[in-house]
Amino acid sequence: MNSKITINDVAQALGVSKTTVSRAISGKGRIGNETREKVLSYIEQHEYKPSAVAKSLAESKTYNIGFVVPGAMSLMDMPFFQKCMFSITETASAFDYDVIISSTDGEDLSHLERLVNNHKVDGIILARTTQQDPCIRYLKSKRIPFVTIGTTTEPDVIQVDNDHFNACKELTSLLLLKGITRLGLIGSDKSHVVTRLRYDGFVAGYEALQMEPNYKEIFLDCNNMSSIERAVDEMLESDTQCIVCMDDYICRYVLNKLHREQVGIPQDIRVASFYDNVMQENDTATILPVTSIHFNIQEMAEAACRTLIDAIEGRDYQYKRLFGYNIILSNSTQSN
Amino acid sequence: MNSKITINDVAQALGVSKTTVSRAISGKGRIGNETREKVLSYIEQHEYKPSAVAKSLAESKTYNIGFVVPGAMSLMDMPFFQKCMFSITETASAFDYDVIISSTDGEDLSHLERLVNNHKVDGIILARTTQQDPCIRYLKSKRIPFVTIGTTTEPDVIQVDNDHFNACKELTSLLLLKGITRLGLIGSDKSHVVTRLRYDGFVAGYEALQMEPNYKEIFLDCNNMSSIERAVDEMLESDTQCIVCMDDYICRYVLNKLHREQVGIPQDIRVASFYDNVMQENDTATILPVTSIHFNIQEMAEAACRTLIDAIEGRDYQYKRLFGYNIILSNSTQSN
């Protein structure tokens, strides 16, 4: 068993004290260059790995962060969380942290509580928080560092998000400036923070150009497919020039429907959408000329993780950061 | 700060020794009923939570398990991993374990190594292993308990899986017995363990009935959409009665194509498929009459977790377990 080798073994083998070994590894404290290298090379040779647990106890620090995701997750959200997850584990790893996952199911915070109470994590990343997230209040009361991925109105909360508002505002302005003025907006649950922000951006697009808010909006339950189809019908009847989808889950169905109805894109009607990763490069849907807004989710998730670690380790950090976007105009839209 | 309260504080407040408090909590060792309840109620009142880290150090046990997922994951695999993840965290939680996630990117085991070397986990769950998984050999060499989700030929490895072989065998037999004999199989990467097992089951379906293996098979790169379409064309030309899809990612495209070509299902051609969760209840595709094989992924993942914990805690366990399936015959297929 090579796994049994401890700092004591190393110290004895080298004829130095544990203190010295510890210092050689951590780089803290006073230690001679020569000694440090001697220790380091011995460690390398004999594959000594300090016990994370003992280190934790001594430092009162776990080097773990919790990643809390909503227990109920739709197919539509999975790519988002997946990207966040990988980005976070990768970043955490670079800082020598590990990631413990946990879920919350609505009001049931039991898993989160275990994590916090048992002191198994130094901090927490909350993914896609809802408006009045009970997690936020709980964590604030526990005075444990945490950052949310997603905008929240709760004060004094570290948060990162994509700039949904400005992305949608710019998209809308862009369309309006092109003379595409009869817009139709289709979105799902308006109580969802993300949708809300995008919607507000949409409206702000009109305001920025001081134009009449001359659009049609339909909010629906996106689990009910036929309601999306009906919405599209309505849009077509009302002579909409461009359907703006609040997410690409909706967009997929919209495109599907238009395709079935033999409506040409963008000749007969245009489509614009957020590109939230449900649609893939190799998906039929995406090949169609859709003007789309892209976010860099990994970048944002990485920032969430770095910020959390900054907070944990007592460095400075920003309370709120918004991340940029790319608007990709489909060729055929551009050529108009 | 209520978080500072330790076992010592409790012991002093109650005028007993730490030993007693420890025993009251763990239930191990000898302790009087009265004392235990006194301690327990005090703990409850004052919200004392033992430090997981200290416990770990004392017991040389982390109460963490690692969940290792492939770094590169397709949209198609996400629902599977998501289900595994939730099921595992839920089960682990019930046994007072937490789950640390980690990823491996092909040959790069660095994340896994960190987890193991730092003794941050007691055991590991490996998701969807490939044929010659380097993780398996690594973990075996480290003598750390681990279980794989997915079949492996490596000896002495604890593994759980869905019974892909028998599921596909039964499906095939079923079709053949109905007189649907000209089958066409479409699958992606045959080197993928799952696909291989399903394919073998398919062939075994013919053998079981001692029938001539009179089928057409096409294996393709499922990232290349048009190759799927061409495959469907081929099937149609060769007068296939039923297309058997090796996964529902393929199935979705097959259905899409058939729909576009105005080919009726099941009048003109039948479709059978594994239902791997890419397709959702509310998806257009699924409403179409497809004969499908369903697995209970959460059940399997839960078993993986329980088995791992059994192994960690020195209880008995089975080396290999296969989980059952449901074959759902579409109404229109049944009525024939």
Added chain:
DNA sequence: AAAAGTTGCGCAAGCATTTGCGCATTTTAT
């Protein structure tokens, strides 16, 4: 009524690290 067994509880030694303090020894400043 004595011997044997059982029960309740505390002592103190782990578990594997980190870190404040102290003490030589060496380097720098005066």
Added chain:
DNA sequence: ATAAAATGCGCAAATGCTTGCGCAACTTTT
């Protein structure tokens, strides 16, 4: 040359829990 500062390293306490062993006190057996 001498005082002051810096450097290199070890001692031992601290982190918060578990557990083997021992010792009374109480209960059962003969």
